[in-house]
Amino acid sequence: MIKKLIFALLLVNSALQLQAQQKTIQISNALGVQRSEEIVSISWSDILKASPDVDTANFKVINVVSKAELLYQLEYKGTSHVQNLLVQVSVPAKGTLSLKLVKGKHQVFRAKTFARYVPERKDDFAWENDRIAFRTYGRELEKFPNEMSYGVDVWTKRTDSLILNKWYKSGTYHIDKGEGMDHYHVGYTLGAGNVAPYINDTIWFPRNYTKWKVLDNGPLRSSFQLSYDEWLASGRKVNVVKTVSLDAGSQVSRTEAEYSWNDAKPLPLVIGIIKRPENGLISLDEKGGIMTYWEPVESKNGTTGVGCIFTTPVKQMMVKQGHLLTETILNKPSSIVYYNGAAWDRAGKITSAEAWMNYLNQKAETLKNPLAVSFVQ
DSSP: OOHHHHHHHHHHHHHHHHHSSSSEEEEOOOOOOOOEEEEEEEEEEHHHHHHHOOOSSEEEEEEEETOOOOOOOETTTTSOOOEEEEEEEEEOOOOOOEEEESSOOOOOOOOOEEEEEEEOOOOOTEEESSSSSEEBOOOOOOOGGGGOSSSSSEEEEEESSOOHHHHHHHHOOOSSSSSEOOOOOOOOBBBBEEEEETTEEEEEEOOOEEEEEEEESSSEEEEEEEEEEEEETTTEEEEEEEEEEEEESOOOOEEEEEESSSSSSSSSEEEEEEOEEEEEEEETTTTTTTEEEEOOOBBBOOOOEEEEESSSSSSEEEEEEEHHHHHHHSSSSEEEEEEEEEEGGSSSSSSSSOOOOOOHHHHHHHHSSEEEEEEEE
């Protein structure tokens, strides 16, 4: 009996020592504004250095001060090993947040993001979060010339529930039944922020995507890759693979388009937003790298804001060929990264052109100043 008691005490002491050795994860906000429900990415290799005993199947993320449990996700990026720990956090202006990983089963997480291939709707690929939804089009749609589209489509939502499966199953998503609807017209354009080569004042559209791969799927971030067959852009052979991700709580997706081509000349590209014939509000901020469009009011469907954020310098922004266009140039085969998305006034969160511009400006500022992660004893 005494031996068992001593053994139990040794186990408790060992656990306490291990807990004492475990480092605290400190999240710091350098901006003078509150960062609310933002997704912070923490390197898993750094976590293993700080907490080598962590069990991926049995841990919780705890706010050190409030003791509240936080929503998290293990991000794999399409690999078989954990790459990052994603945590949804709120950090005060110029403040910090302290987190710890503790043993135990986490709460049941409600998914806030989702992405999937949609074979039942002519090869669509669709993705959503608790704010907005998008889709793009696959090769099967090309068999229906009257329906042909290339750009990014927007599904406006006024619910934080995930609706893709429900809407596709019903087939009636062009009617708002209280959750939102698909009323955004794309046609053969760049839609809500797609990218294509731009040579001799011409947008050289590829055909629709032919291969897809889901990299991660919620609850906080969904990501996927789309591959396109080689096509000719003004006689030049071009290839592209796009990697897209969408975080919970965000109005914009992150798009990384990796281009290669068959000559040594630079490749001009444009990222575009379709412009409506009626008057809307346009802002082209080349210096700040923000392209904003508050569409004309639709009496039956409300108003949609569409926008793009560029984290690297752009050549120029213009209104041309039925689009708002941002031009950039790749000097050698490489990637362009930008953010594109939308908002709907009937969702009740962003209800004016000014509010939409403010959102994109604030988002751009957070991208330039990501939450900092450190480990402290």
